[in-house]
Amino acid sequence: MIKTDILIIGAGPTGLFAVFEAGLLKLKCHLIDALAEPGGQCSEIYPKKPIYDIPAYPEILAGDLTKKLLEQSKQFKPGFTLGERAETIEKQADGTFLVTTNKGTQHNAPVVAIAGGLGSFEPRKPAIKNLSDYEDHGVAYMIKDPEVYRNKRVVIAGGGDSALDWTIFLSQVASSVTLIHRRTEFRGALDSVEKVQALKDKGVIDLITPAEVTGLYGGNKLDSITYSVSNGDEKRINTDFFIPLFGLSPKLGPIANWGLEIEKNAIKVNNALDYQTNIPGIFAIGDVNTYPGKLKLILCGFHEATLMCQSAYKIINPGKRLVLKYTTVTGIDGFDGTRKEAPKSVVKSID
Amino acid sequence: MSLDISIKITDRSGVMHTINAPTDMALNLMEVVRLYELAPDGTIGICGGMAMCASCQCYVQSSHQLSEKTADEEAMLSEAFNVQPNSRLGCQIQINNQMDGLEVELAPEE
Numbered sequence: 001m002i003k004t005d006i007l008i009i010g011a012g013p014t015g016l017f018a019v020f021e022a023g024l025l026k027l028k029c030h031l032i033d034a035l036a037e038p039g040g041q042c043s044e045i046y047p048k049k050p051i052y053d054i055p056a057y058p059e060i061l062a063g064d065l066t067k068k069l070l071e072q073s074k075q076f077k078p079g080f081t082l083g084e085r086a087e088t089i090e091k092q093a094d095g096t097f098l099v100t101t102n103k104g105t106q107h108n109a110p111v112v113a114i115a116g117g118l119g120s121f122e123p124r125k126p127a128i129k130n131l132s133d134y135e136d137h138g139v140a141y142m143i144k145d146p147e148v149y150r151n152k153r154v155v156i157a158g159g160g161d162s163a164l165d166w167t168i169f170l171s172q173v174a175s176s177v178t179l180i181h182r183r184t185e186f187r188g189a190l191d192s193v194e195k196v197q198a199l200k201d202k203g204v205i206d207l208i209t210p211a212e213v214t215g216l217y218g219g220n221k222l223d224s225i226t227y228s229v230s231n232g233d234e235k236r237i238n239t240d241f242f243i244p245l246f247g248l249s250p251k252l253g254p255i256a257n258w259g260l261e262i263e264k265n266a267i268k269v270n271n272a273l274d275y276q277t278n279i280p281g282i283f284a285i286g287d288v289n290t291y292p293g294k295l296k297l298i299l300c301g302f303h304e305a306t307l308m309c310q311s312a313y314k315i316i317n318p319g320k321r322l323v324l325k326y327t328t329v330t331g332i333d334g335f336d337g338t339r340k341e342a343p344k345s346v347v348k349s350i351d
Numbered sequence: 352m353s354l355d356i357s358i359k360i361t362d363r364s365g366v367m368h369t370i371n372a373p374t375d376m377a378l379n380l381m382e383v384v385r386l387y388e389l390a391p392d393g394t395i396g397i398c399g400g401m402a403m404c405a406s407c408q409c410y411v412q413s414s415h416q417l418s419e420k421t422a423d424e425e426a427m428l429s430e431a432f433n434v435q436p437n438s439r440l441g442c443q444i445q446i447n448n449q450m451d452g453l454e455v456e457l458a459p460e461e
Contacts, residue, residue, distance in 0.1 A: 124432070127432060185425075187430075249461065250397060
């Protein structure tokens with residue numbers, strides 16, 4: 001069981017900055033994120049794109065913003081549970097919360113701050129009627145353990161980088177690989193497109209374009225698929241696995257079932273005070289929340305994180321008073337024993 | 352002289368809205384849909400307008416000559432679902448006064 005002061009769900013810019021603000025108040029943070037790396041959208045969707053409205057940065061790449069935020073909060077030693085999605089929340093008898101991920105990792109904290117952005121990134125699923133029936137029985141949306149596919153027949157659908165890369169990789173593992181794409185053009189790194197072309201020319205893989213997978217067949221396990229080609233004809237091929245790779249899209253996900261008030265696919269919060277939700281002790285900050293006049297901007301998330309920490313302090317230290325301190329005046333004492341402070345000015349008299 | 356153009360947008364429930372879109376606010380079609388709240392927040396323009404999701408996909412029904420698709424838009428449309436030959440990403444279509452009378456239909460939510 002992981003114990004912390006503030007459990008932050010979502011390791012995007014707002015969640016990462018909350019670690020810093022909490023640290024100034026001597027509160028420890030732990031972050032859960034469904035992605036394998038911190039940074040949220042900034043790292044996953046547009047790391048190489050510039051942002052122009054971070055105060056004091058005329059221009060910063062989204063990926064660099066993540067790096068700077070991690071560096072800014074590192075002396076407060078945040079914990080991370082990455083690659084896992086927060087699934088359930090239970091209020092404990094002592095008033096704290098127990099948050100369990102999809103992989104069963106348990107986290108316990110008196111305060112939960114949801115900084116979930118657009119939600120967790122889930123694979124985009126094509127509209128094939130009985131797709132969900134074969135999930136984990138031949139249908140997979142991501143490749144966790146390539147060994148599963150050794151000497152098996154695999155059909156991959158998609159036209160982007162991940163479809164190309166896995167086609168190349170699995171061509172060395174699987175007994176057969178068929179790549180099906182709706183268009184004849186592929187959009188990916190030039191190198192990957194050329195490799196797939198070469199594999200096709202050598203007859204190592206089957207490339208079927210333009211075509212679309214239309215049906216899945218089998219008993220308990222998938223055994224064949226049908227696809228339609230441009231003239232409308234349907235064809236069938238036998239396969240052990242079907243892997244549709246159409247990228248990721250964000251979904252609010254299990255958080256939507258936590259009993260929080262939801263409006264416009266976002267969590268309603270009290271913006272007059274501290275961005276607390278309808279459940280005391282659970283806050284929502286950054287793009288995941290909504291209130292009158294809400295703007296989904298990183299800089300607004302930073303402000304919301306700062307005010308949230310003030311209220312979190314009062315929940316965790318009931319009855320204690322808190323006075324605002326300026327980092328320039330008091331410096332920063334890290335949880336790792338480091339201290340940052342303004343250099344003392346030299347005092348010396350002139351004779 | 353008015354700076355607005357008239358656009359017909361059919362929402363996801365099939366209702367057609369005739370709206371005035373300003374041409375002097377550097378808006379794209381996705382933003383116009385949001386301006387008039389023709390699709391709920393969180394179901395359109397999810398990526399913010401970077402051609403990185405297909406939540407603003409629409410079908411162009413009139414014969415207006417629109418800007419060419421960029422490589423980013425082509426790439427997204429080649430991955431998206433419910434794509435038709437007349438599919439475009441609304442976020443990549445900048446509103447200008449050549450577009451008076453444009454008719455589009457929003458693609459279904461994925």
